[in-house]
Amino acid sequence: xxxxxxxxxxxxxxxxxxxxxxxxxxxxxxxxxxxxxxxxxxxxxxxxxxxxxxxxxxxxxxxxxxxxxxxx
Amino acid sequence: xxxxxxxxxxxxxxxxxxxxxxxxxxxxxxxxxxxxxxxxxxxxxxxxxxxxxxxxxxxxxxxxxxxxxxxxxxxxxxxxxxxxxxxxxxxxxxxxxxxxxxxxxxxxxxxxxxxxxxxxxxxxxxxxxxxxxxxxxxxxxxxxxxxxxxxxxxxxxxxxxxxxxxxxxxxxxxxxxxxxxxxxxxxxxxxxxxxxxxxxxxxxxxxxxxxxxxxxxxxxxxxxxxxxxxxxxxxxxxxxxxxxxxxxxxxxxxxxxxxxxxxxxxxxxxxxxxxxxxxxxxxxxxxxxxxxxxxxxxxxxxxxxxxxxxxxxxxxxx
Ligand code: SF4
Ligand code: SF4
Numbered sequence: 236x237x238x239x240x241x242x243x244x245x246x247x248x249x250x251x252x253x254x255x256x257x258x259x260x261x262x263x264x265x266x267x268x269x270x271x272x273x274x275x276x277x278x279x280x281x282x283x284x285x286x287x288x289x290x291x292x293x294x295x296x297x298x299x300x301x302x303x304x305x306x307x
Numbered sequence: 308x309x310x311x312x313x314x315x316x317x318x319x320x321x322x323x324x325x326x327x328x329x330x331x332x333x334x335x336x337x338x339x340x341x342x343x344x345x346x347x348x349x350x351x352x353x354x355x356x357x358x359x360x361x362x363x364x365x366x367x368x369x370x371x372x373x374x375x376x377x378x379x380x381x382x383x384x385x386x387x388x389x390x391x392x393x394x395x396x397x398x399x400x401x402x403x404x405x406x407x408x409x410x411x412x413x414x415x416x417x418x419x420x421x422x423x424x425x426x427x428x429x430x431x432x433x434x435x436x437x438x439x440x441x442x443x444x445x446x447x448x449x450x451x452x453x454x455x456x457x458x459x460x461x462x463x464x465x466x467x468x469x470x471x472x473x474x475x476x477x478x479x480x481x482x483x484x485x486x487x488x489x490x491x492x493x494x495x496x497x498x499x500x501x502x503x504x505x506x507x508x509x510x511x512x513x514x515x516x517x518x519x520x521x522x523x524x525x526x527x528x529x530x531x532x533x534x535x536x537x538x539x540x541x542x543x544x545x546x547x548x549x550x551x552x553x554x555x556x557x558x559x560x561x562x563x564x565x566x567x568x569x570x571x572x573x574x575x576x577x578x579x580x581x582x583x584x585x586x587x588x589x590x591x592x593x594x595x596x597x598x599x600x601x602x603x604x605x606x607x608x609x610x611x612x613x614x615x616x617x618x619x620x621x622x623x624x625x
Contacts, residue, residue, distance in 0.1 A: 236598035253442050253460065254425035256467045257594065279596030280391065282425035286442075298601055306542035306602055 236279045237295045240271045244291035251292060254282040275305050333383035334360040338407040342373035346414035349374045349454060351443070352400060353421060354381035354389050363447050370451040375412060379403045387593070390427030397432035404438070419443040419450075419458070422465060467593045469536060478532025481591040485584055486524050493520050519562065523580055527554070531585055535592075543595070544606040547585020551578055571621055575614045582607055 238259065247267040251260045257276040260269045260283070269291075277294070284292045334355045341351075341364065353363050355378045367374065379399050381389035389395035400418075404410075418440040420428060425442050433440040444453045449464040497512050531538075531550060538546040555577040563573030586607045589595040595603075 236596070250430070253465070254422060256423060256445060256465070258462055258466045277596065277598075278594065279598045280426040282390075285427075285429050286425055286431070288431065296598060298598070298605075302602055305599055306545060306606070307540055 236277060237297050237300055238271055238274050238277055239293040239295060241291045242268050244289040245269055246289035248288040250286045250288055251283040254286050275301065332357045334378055336378050336380040336403055338409060338412060339376040339378060341367045341376050344373050344375050349419055350377060350413060351419050352377045352379060354379060354384065354386045354395055356383050356385040359385050366447045372451060377403060377407060377409065386421045387423040390424045393427055395424050395427045397429045400428065400433060401436050469592055469594055471533065474532045474535055477591040478528055481588050482525055482528040485587055486521060489524065490517065490521060493517055524584060527581055528584055531588065542603050543589040544582055544586045544603045547582045551581040555581060568621060572618055575618045579611060579614045582610060
C-alpha cells in the first residue's frame with residue numbers, strides 16, 4: 236500500500252493528523268501543509284483519505300511495493 | 308482486514324450467544340444521559356456493541372464526566388470494525404441524531420466522535436447537516452484529558468497503543484478463535500491419515516496430536532502475546548519464526564524424542580503451528596492493516612509449503 240499526498244491540494248486542515256492512529260503525518264507550520272513522515276506505519280484504514288478537506292490524499296493498494304520494508 | 312475483523316467479531320459474538328442464549332449483545336441505540344447533563348454538556352458518540360457501551364459508560368463514570376452519550380446502531384459491532392465495515396458512517400450518525408431528537412436536548416452543535424470511527428465517518432457530511440464533528444481520543448479513558456485540554460489532542464492520546472493488558476485480552480480471544488479453527492482441522496487430518504480412525508486406541512493419536520495442539524496453542528499463544536512488543540520485526544510471521552527458534556526445538560526434544568525422524572517432524576509441525584498462530588494474531592492487533600496482513604500471509608504460505616514438503620519427504624528418505 237502506498238500513500239500519495241498531493242501537497243498542492245493540501246488546505247492545511249490537519250484532519251489527517253487528527254484521524255491517523257499511527258502518526259503517519261506531521262504539520263509543517265511554515266508551509267501550513269501536512270507532510271508524510273511514517274508511511275510504513277500506515278494501517279490502510281483510509282480515515283485520512285475519507286476526511287481530507289483538500290482531497291489531497293490517496294491510498295493505493297500495492298501488494299509488492301515495500302514488501303520487506305513494511306514487514307521488517 | 309475489515310472483513311476479517313468483522314467476521315472474527317461476529318464469530319466471537321455468535322459463540323458468546325451460543326454460550327449464553329438469550330443474552331443481547333446489542334445495546335439499544337439512542338441518547339443516554341451520563342450524570343445529569345445540561346444542554347451545554349458535551350455530546351459523545353459510540354457504537355452499540357455491548358462491550359464498548361459498558362466500557363465507555365464505566366470509564367465516563369470513573370472520570371466523573373457529565374455528558375450526553377449518543378449510541379449509534381452499528382449492528383452490535385465495535386467502533387473500529389464497524390467503521391471499517393461501513394456500518395458506522397456519517398449517515399448512520401445523522402439518522403440517530405434525528406431519531407433521538409438530539410437538538411431538543413442540547414443547545415450546541417459540537418459532536419465528539421471516537422477517533423477510530425474516522426475510517427467510516429466523513430466529518431464533512433456531518434458539517435453539511437450543521438454539526439461540528441471532531442474526532443476525540445482513541446481511548447475513552449483519555450476523554451477527560453481531551454475535554455479539559457479544549458478538545459486538543461497530543462500524539463499520546465491519538466495514536467494506537469497495544470499495552471500488555473490489551474495484548475493478554477486479545478491473546479485470549481485469538482486463542483479461542485484459533486483453537487476452533489485448528490483443532491477440528493488437525494482432528495480431521497488425523498482421522499483421514501488413519502483410515503480406521505476411531506478404531507485405533509484414542510491414546511495413540513488423540514492425546515499426542517490433538518490435545519498436544521490444544522496445549523501448544525495456549526502456551527505459545529500466551530508467550531507470544533505477552534512478549535509481542537519486545538520481539539523484533541513488525542511482521543507476525545517473522546516474529547513467530549524468531550520466537551520459535553529456541554522454543555520449537557526444545558518442545559520437540561521434550562515431546563517427540565523417540566527417533567531422529569520424530570524429532571525432525573516435530574520441529575516442522577511446531578514451526579507450522581507457531582507461524583500460523585503468530586501470523587493470524589496480526590488480525591487481533593490494532594497496529595496491523597490488511598495490506599500488511601496479506602504480505603504476511605504470503606510468507607506464511609511459502610514457508611508452509613516448504614514445511615509440508617519436508618514432513619512428506621523426510622519419512623520417505625528415512
Ligand atoms: S490510511 Fe489510516 S493509518 Fe494510513 S495514513 Fe491514513 S489515517 Fe493513517
Ligand atoms: S487532511 Fe488533507 S488538506 Fe488537511 S492537512 Fe491533511 S493533507 Fe492537508
